[in-house]
Amino acid sequence: MRILTVVSDAHPDLLEGASRALWGAYWQNNQDIEDASVLASSLVEGTGADAATVEAWIAAAGKQETKDALKAATAEAVERGAYGAPTMFITPDTKDGDVAPEMFFGSDRFELIASMFNLPWHGPRGPPKSKL
Numbered sequence: 107m108r109i110l111t112v113v114s115d116a117h118p119d120l121l122e123g124a125s126r127a128l129w130g131a132y133w134q135n136n137q138d139i140e141d142a143s144v145l146a147s148s149l150v151e152g153t154g155a156d157a158a159t160v161e162a163w164i165a166a167a168g169k170q171e172t173k174d175a176l177k178a179a180t181a182e183a184v185e186r187g188a189y190g191a192p193t194m195f196i197t198p199d200t201k202d203g204d205v206a207p208e209m210f211f212g213s214d215r216f217e218l219i220a221s222m223f224n225l226p227w228h229g230p231r232g233p234p235k236s237k238l
Contacts, residue, residue: 108167109145111176113153116163120153126232127152194219 113124131137131148139145142164149160166172183193187209196219197207210219213230220227228234 108172108176109149109163111172111179112163112166113149115175116166117153117155120155123152123154124149125152129230196222198222 110121110124110128114121127148128139128145130152131144132139137144137148139148145164146157146160149155149163150157153160155163186195187193188211190211192211192213194210194215195207196210198205216230217227226233
């Protein structure tokens with residue numbers, strides 16, 4: 107979570123790729139993402155970042171400011187009602203003004219969220235890659 111905190115702060119556009127890469131390494135490939143080489147290679151592959159950037163992320167993940175940022179984000183989530191992971195707070199984009207965010211808990215809710223927003227749901231791996 108600390109490495110994802112760093113990526114989110116430094117390169118939010120790469121957060122999804124980093125998350126998917128680490129999820130896949132752990133859950134699909136049964137790799138130890140605490141192993142520095144697995145962590146680094148997964149992040150390079152998943153984000154397209156160069157090795158030096160990934161090493162800087164890994165170093166930043168051990169800094170107290172990163173630990174404090176993750177603790178603060180966790181405390182905020184608990185304050186909002188989160189009690190496990192994944193918990194998502196989604197605020198619908200409406201023209202009616204302020205709408206309270208809805209909380210969703212569990213990876214089995216992604217399909218429901220996609221349906222709420224009339225988006226396609228392709229499962230945890232995302233849309234199939236083109237074979238062209």
